[in-house]
Amino acid sequence: MDVKFARRTERIGGTTCVYWLAGRCNRNPCRFLHRECQYTAYHNANTAYRYGKKPHSSSENAPECNSYNLKTALVRKGGDRGDETSIPKASKKLSPSVCKYWTNNNCVHGERCQNLHSWFHGDGFSTLAKLQEHKKVITGIALPDGSDKLYSGSTDGTVRIWDCHTGRCARVINLGVEVTSLICEGPWIFVGLQNAVKAWNIQTISEFTLDGPKGRVLAMIVGNDTLFAGAEDGVITAWRGSSDAKSPFELVASLTGHTKAVVCLAVGGKMLYSGSMDQSIKVWDMDTLQCKMTLNEHTDVVTSLICWDQFLLSSSSDCTIKVWAAAEVGTLKVTYTHNEKNGVVALFGMTDAEAKPILFCSCRDNSVRMYELPSFSERGRLFAKKEVTSIELGPGGLFFTGDGTGLLMVWKWLEEPKVASS
Secondary structure, three states: OHHHHHHHHOOOOOOEOHHHHOOOOOOOOOOOEOHHHHHHOOOOOOHHHHOOOOOOOOHHHOOOOOHHHHHHHOEEOOHHHOOOEEOOOOOOOOOOOEOHHHHOOOOOOHHHOOOEOOOEEEOOEEEEEEEEOOOOOEEEEEOOOOOOEEEEEEOOOEEEEEEOOOOOEEEEEEOOOOOOEEEEEOOEEEEEOEEEEEEEEOOOOEEEEEEEEEEEEEEEEEEOOEEEEEEOOOOEEEEEEOOOOOOOEEEEEEEOOOOOOEEEEEEEOOEEEEEEOOOOEEEEEOOOOEEEEEEOOOOOOEEEEEEEOOEEEEEEOOOEEEEEEEOOOOOEEEEEEEEOOOOEEEEEEEEOOOOOEEEEEEEOOOEEEEEEOOOOEEEEEEEOOOOEEEEEEOOOOEEEEEEOOOEEEEEEEOOOOEEOOO
């Protein structure tokens, strides 16, 4: 028995376990080499970064466990037991990054992993549900006032209607073309498509098609009783409400000036703000529908805009968030620039239960930073398999995120927040 046991646990030098490489080895001990486990067993959790090695990089790039590493990792106790050595416990301090292997259900480190095994980092909120029905990027989330149905649109060509009580998909509307934006206003659901906007009234169960845009409708917003839709050709199309029951929306203007696609819109006071792939922000008077000024501080696509109190916040693929404020009559100046390591995809604002303003910042590293303003101190992070493209606030402390895989996540604040002014 002793001989058999010794043979079974004997490691085969230089041979790596192929099942371990695939994240599926369930033998402990295993007679083949788990190279990364052999290395990590003899170092403090924080030393991995000093060697420039990520905790899940391939075994070919693993540092050699030479005598220097072993000597510095082992802790020798003094006194009469001077010959005794012990392996120090790994630090419990985790990196604020999610483990990409855990997100795919194949991390082999378990509790010893230095990265998070969680979809969020921080206090004050938790996940309630994962709604995985869409097959592609979620481009809009809407929860109409007084409705118990949540709407989501995706580039998979569908709008899904979710029952808020059961969390199940109650209906699928297959539009046959990419849904590139989706918003709600009162009883209306507006769906941005190629060359058109669909308008659905959930009270009268009526549907209208609004023609006018050229190319994909990438952004929509309602302000001053006007629906604005920014399209791929750089033009913003505007409709106002009409008393004609057969055609409740009247095309009133096409706002031209951007040279590339309009990808984000915001309303503040009597002004409409538009961000474009031409790297500029334009400010429009909603009464006259004329451009009042153009802001050119960003050096890449302007991806998102928020009007918050007297400030305008803008984000860009240039890895910055800029805070704008009125400097003189008719002018806006950047008062602060916050830098990120990655391009910024989207911004969303709300206040917490203590009325502290919280900015959600979705980045291209598949995370959402939560910053307390005006200090930009980080309150937490949300994580996804792909970029979070849509964020929406719900009632009772709920909020929703949609990502590039088609996953719709339902989150819950521990105390009810309030949406920021738009």
